[in-house]
Amino acid sequence: MPKKRTVTEPEAIALIIREATYRIGCEDFTPPFSLHRSEPDAPGRYPRANWDAMPEDPEHWPPDCAQAFREAVKRNRASTTLIGRHHDDPAVLLFL
Numbered sequence: 001m002p003k004k005r006t007v008t009e010p011e012a013i014a015l016i017i018r019e020a021t022y023r024i025g026c027e028d029f030t031p032p033f034s035l036h037r038s039e040p041d042a043p044g045r046y047p048r049a050n051w052d053a054m055p056e057d058p059e060h061w062p063p064d065c066a067q068a069f070r071e072a073v074k075r076n077r078a079s080t081t082l083i084g085r086h087h088d089d090p091a092v093l094l095f096l
Contacts, residue, residue: 004079004080004081005079005080005081006080006081006082006083007080007081007082007083008082008083009035009082012035012051012076012080012082013033013035015072015076015080016031016033016053016069016072016073016076017029017030017031017072019068019071019072019075020065020068020069020072021068023064023065023067023068024064025062025064025065026062026064026065026068029061029062029065029068029069031055031056031058031061031065031069032055032056032057033053033054033055033056033069034053034054034056035051035052035053035054035082036051036052036053036054037050037051037082038051038052049077049078049080049081049082050081050082051077051081051082052073052077053069053073055069
């Protein structure tokens, strides 16, 4: 099984925004969201993500863009592991 790519928080944010803007009508979409640490989804054969995205006020986003955001997060959670945790608090992510 291939290893997940390791990215920093700014890289993960850039990936999500870039992929969300691929959708027609969402070219100028810049969703306000933050990343936070999460425990792996479930034990098993395939590794799960150690992070999740928390959107801010998604009810006011255009529906197509909100769907593109959800799809981008799902795709990137499956293929990346987030690094850059603060040394004092493992739940806090660093902006590098």
